[in-house]
Amino acid sequence: MSRRRVLFLCLLATVLLKPLVGHSQAPPITFAETIAPIVYNNCVTCHRPGEAAPFSLISYEDVAKRGALIAKVTEARYMPPWHAEPGYGEFVGERRLTDAQIATIGAWVKQGMPRGDDTKMPKLPEFPPDGWRLGQPDLILEMPIAFDVPASGPDVFRNFVIPTKLTEDKWVRGIEFRPSARKVVHHALFAQVPGGSRANVDGVDGRPGFGGLSAVGFADRNDPGLGGWVPGSQPAMFTEGLVSRLPKGSDFLLQVHFHPIGKVESEKSLIGIYFADTGAQKDLASVMLPAAFGFGAGIDIPPGEKQFTIKDSFTLPGDAKVYAAFAHAHYLAKQMKAEATLPDGSIRPLLWIRDWDFNWQDGYTYKRPFILPKGTRIDVTLTYDNSSDNPRNPINPPRRAIFGEQSFDEMGTIGFEVEIVRKAEVDAFHEALAARMKAATDAAGKNGTLGRLMARGLRRAMQQLTIFDRQGNVVTRIGEVGSYSQATFSPDGSRIAVVKNDPDTDGRDIWTFDIATGKGTAITSDAPPDSAPIWSPDGTAIAYVSDRENTNAIFKRAANGSGPEELVYSHTTGSQIILTDWSADGRYICFWAGETMFVLPLNGERKAIELGRERGGRFSPDTRLVAFSSNQSGRFLVYVKDLAAAISQGAGADASSQATQVSPETAVGGIFWRRDGKELFYLSQQGGQGVMSVDVEGTASFQAGTPKLLFKLPTGVLAPAQLSNVSTPDGQRFVFAVVVAPRRPAQ
């Protein structure tokens, strides 16, 4: 009788006798015979020296000293990391333990982690030596400059642009990625973009590459894509016949997700590219549900919403052979599920990620590609949790999350890489996909997604605070290059208050800069976005607007940044409010919201007085008059009106009634009174933006002369009706946030 058979009979006897003898001793689970095989088959690909995992799991000591931890993380299914639910597709390279294996590990730890007979240890799997595992690549690309990953802080997403210098179009059949600092590289995504197309962003912050999450996703959405890399994945050629185009002169775009580990690491990745002899032999398509990463899906998730759901369906216009699935979303996504309903009514589960983890963006290649016949309907359901119960929520307390590329924005899609099986159906298939793309774009235009993204794009521009004289000569530039808006001189002209935007976090804070020294001071540094700074007439305080729990409120704080902030006024109409002036006598603040301008008395009951369809209001130095712009005539013009008259006319008044028109041409704001009240400035929009000067007389009745152009502004000075003190009190110096050319890191 063989040894194995004896063992089997013993086991059988144990099982059969167990109920009879009660607490019989189960055979001890040992490391050598039971645990090592599980660990070697599922863990050591990464948990070995030189690989991505933080420690090795090879010897008995390696495993036993972390026994309790291993039992815990396998039971929680945190390790091995695999996020697709069983029963929803079978995939290549699944890293998943069975329930029985997990129970065995737990039992071994409970039993005190017996070592067992060393001679029964399995052989450690053989791993190929360092170097290219797919053989010598046809093209080797290397990051031109190493990128330093900080020791701590949030995860870093960085895109690196590597010129391919290809002189002819190539077809790619495989890519091998070799990070140099494996412990910090969490995953990588690959794409190709037209050569030089990312030069405007590459290195503008002085470090190699550029930030942001979706540079790869949006790089070329009609391309089948070049894939990606996660720790533990074995390099492999693309599935037979699947090739991707790499056009001549294109840049390779490498997006790397870095995870700081407590000490600084430097990454300089190598990419090996393997070419195919011919182009695609198959008609391939990438089907996304919803299309374009959810661009048109109306992703707009209220704070606190725990179960925001979007659904999409697509009925296949032809037979499709499905090779792979992928999922993409940011931190709020929870569940991502796809099912196919075949024409005969049967249901085929495609992919289910129950607890989406942005950190593990695996591609899911089906073990056995399968055909979904024409008429099959694919249904995708994505759910999101924007409550504070979601520990991954990037913003706390939660804020409204909209579609976008930032980590605190959301998007979401499940995509499928398919082959269109029948030649006759290829055109119809691509037309249907194009129609979906167009529908998504149209929807994004209607539901506000597009508008919000464009507004943000403008804020991303890099600017510098620039002071001009009356002839338009640059007198000085202040502070570092960054994203600024609404620069305003202090009443004595010695300092500038400004909104400083952080395009990476969408943060907006109020800063002041001392003109003589260039020193910057943060007046606010809180999570809610702050905007529209105005100076108190004595220069000791700054008022600003802050978004708090979806309400716009006016706060003020000492202009040196000290002391607590003080609530001045809370506004509930729903439109963003913009402060433009604080009267010289200290009695009024002027702001506008939506289409309407308001005057807020600071004495007595703080009840905002609604004026007409006006904006950008500015009080005359004696607070007798108010200058503003209005489009009541059909285009924006600058008017001056008696303040008392404006207040008594109240809501709905005609802006031009009892008003003097100052600008003959279109002018939207940037209004400023010289301190003696004898000169008025505004920004003309005629033939580019220019600073205009008008001689005015306001002692008896208001009279304005003919405006003359002082100088033209460089392009890119935005939102003039949101500006406050564009000039020093003497009207000699003007400040604007001016777009500057990006800086490049030294090569």
Place this chain on the structure above:
Amino acid sequence: MRVAVIVLWSLVFCSSLGLAQTTHGKGLRIPDINGRVLTPFAPTGQANVVFFVATDCPISNAYAPMIQRVCSEYASRGVGCSLIYEDVDTHPTPAHLDEQVRQHLKEYGYAGFPAVVDRERTAANYAKATITPQAFVIDASGEIRYRGRIDNLYAAFGKTRQQVTSHDLRDALDAVLTGKPVLHPQTEALGCFITDPALLRKHNHE
């Protein structure tokens, strides 16, 4: 010669053990990696913080910059910090782990931190520490006023918050330094379990 070395090492090893084990209470005395005797749980200054760490625990390592930041910020307020390493020594030479810890201190920027290698879990047992990283705050009277996580960055294994919402260690220190009660004197630390080395030794020669 070889025997002599082993005997010598055993002597050093056992004597350090003996020293640690014979002491108790607030006066827990334990040698640091330089052989200097430390009393990490005894009152010194306004308060002191003891961090249980390990060289090979990723969560413990990820907290290194935060531990350094907290300690340098509170140093001016009379707070001292020390590190207690809870590695399992699987190497036959005891000096090996000391060297590993020295290397770790250098690599992770812990210059100037008093550090103890807690081979036999004397300190861990004393403080009832079970996890690395885990922080203990001792007030000026020698009482342990806080034990637990540094903050709530980790919600679960593999689930890090994008934004820390509870700065437990700082809150505890602020309370102790201003003579207020610590609101949450005990929190659950998330990280690597502190393993009893005896458990491994037991199976070493089966």
